[in-house]
Amino acid sequence: MDAPATPLPGTSRRGFLSMLALAPLAGAALSACGTSGPGGAGGGSGKASMWYLSGQPNEKIKGDNIAAWNAANPDDTIAVNYFQNDAYKTKIKTAIGAGQAPTIIYSWGGGTLASYAAAGQVADLTDWFGQNPDVKNSVLASTYQAATVEGKIYAYPNENAALIVFYYNKKLFQQVGAQPPTTYAELQALVQTFKAAGIAPIALAGQSRWTSMMWLEYLFDRIGGPEVFQAIFDGTAGAWSNPDALKALQATQDLVKAGGFITGFESITADSNADQALLYTDKAAMMLHGSWVYSGIKNDAPDFVSGGNLGWFAFPAVEGGKGDVKNVAGNPAQYMSISAKATQEQQDIAKKYFADKENGIFCDAVIDAYIASGQVCVAAGIEDKIAQSQDKDFLGFCYDAIKNAPSFVQSWDQALSPSQAEALLSNIDQLFSLSITPEQFAQNMDATVGK
């Protein structure tokens, strides 16, 4: 599924090309496709194996990290292969289904990880974390929720969080004499202000669907509080028909009807970064997006960022809503699990790699590299490092927001099962194109509860 899961700027979601290689009818034959077995065929030699996402800067950070690890641990080497985001999601699923998964399985936690755990494909790390509290406490505590399935921890959260924030173009705000909105009513008023000035109020890559989902994540929270989605997540019957949920769905369609989103948003994809381009080419004033976009914009339009034209703010409060304005949504971290099908030796190497503070998966060099690239690292106690960073304003804003958030809603399509997530994205697409009503949306989604 597509999800705001990859903090890789620039190239995040271009995997669709590789998907074309999959003949639509070949479903049954796919289980025979796993090439890189637990032994780690291909991509260099190593006793343990890992698959990772391609795309800079993270591919280089991972490459350097693995090179340092292999140099320091010649007896416990790890081989790493890189795949494009969407291609990876299909490939890892197929490989796990065929019992050919790499030693270290990278995921985004939540529903997908739960499906791996239910099939007995990933190792239970609860006891290991109990014996290694240092490792467990090296990352922010809020990240463990999405790694936990029925009270057991199946993954090591690390790397970066993807927090969803509002970005805005300061130049355009100045032009119409506006301030960042603190309430949803102000946001609605801004829509009219920008429209009157001939500027598109909000950029949205609607074809990618998970981009539109981010709006619902926040509106559900601000209107009904985190309990609304929690009930959905828990599989409560009729949870999507909660009156607050319907109110949030209605608010979404009202915003579409008011022309809040740029013309043609239905056909814009996030893969091409066209939504970001709309913001920094002064065509749109605001955009709700993941924190990885910051480094992407910095990369594509360095002058725009260094000139102080990029601003950001938290999703505003909704009048009379129950959600705390400090609540956030996004992906709490990246999740590394260990394949239950790997040999004992491979599992031990992976655990050593997780725990090592010199050259391991989340050592200081890696943390520094993430901060330097403008990403929101989830290591605990790195306030000083962030304060010294070139991007301290943005990173500090995000890090504090995550640390102080009363509730961190995981991206819905990651939190839910793949089957529910696909139904959700499909219905969101129809909601935003106004082809179904909020009631129909709730009805369609209620039918998926428990699937």
Add this chain to the structure above:
Amino acid sequence: MALPALLFFAFFGGVPLVGVVLLSFTQWDGIGAISWLGIGNWTSVLADPVMWKAMGLTFGIMVFSWAVQTPLALLLGVFTAGTQKYRAFLAVLYFLPLLMSAAAISIAFKALLDPNFGLAATLGIPILVQNWLGSPTLVLFVVIFVLSWMYVPFHSLIYQGGARQIPKTMYEAASIDGAGTVRQFFSITLPQLKHTIITSSTLMVVGSMTTFDLIWILTAGGPGNATRVLAVDMYLRGFRANEMGPASVIAVLIVLIGLLLAQLLQRLGGKDKTSSQMEGM
């Protein structure tokens, strides 16, 4: 002689086909165990309005693409069958889209049609600044247009070959009888191309059943479900929702309908397919 090819087909065509039929009666998320379900997938898919909408769209695109592509390809093919130098030059231009992959074509059209950064917006042609791919009504026509742009050259090539096989003597005889170009086209070229038309139409109709790559990149089935044709529906169910059972049901439906349509079209050619159409030759 045919044995290697048969084995090859049995392994890469037959085995997956049987596998898909079996999977359509099971519940499988692609990761865990496969469990037998019986006809549950079939009843749920056949009762699903999303599938029926996809079916309608698929047939809509099939009929419209055929209606657009066949006359264009026929005329272009017959035109380029002539031996004049300028026709050979134009033929090269017409066949350019054949050199590009569906992915390249879709990405190019997506960029050109973008309402904010596309061709029309950049050149400032207001009439062309439409929400081409974002409006549920416009998008269908855009998809049919791009599909036609991509496939007309291929079918022109088939017609070109067919037209070149028509003996010159027939035209010579016709012109002695006083038939003009138009009369020659309808009385000689068209009837002589009957089997070529059937071949080309079969390819179009069966090809439309499985159209995936172009639509997937252009619209991913959206906006809403406006371009969610059967193949896209199958992909989303199988590889996004991890519901291999229902996806296999749709795959089987595509195969069955495709085979049926191909058979029907072949019947149109008449029973005595092998008999000569060239009376007196």
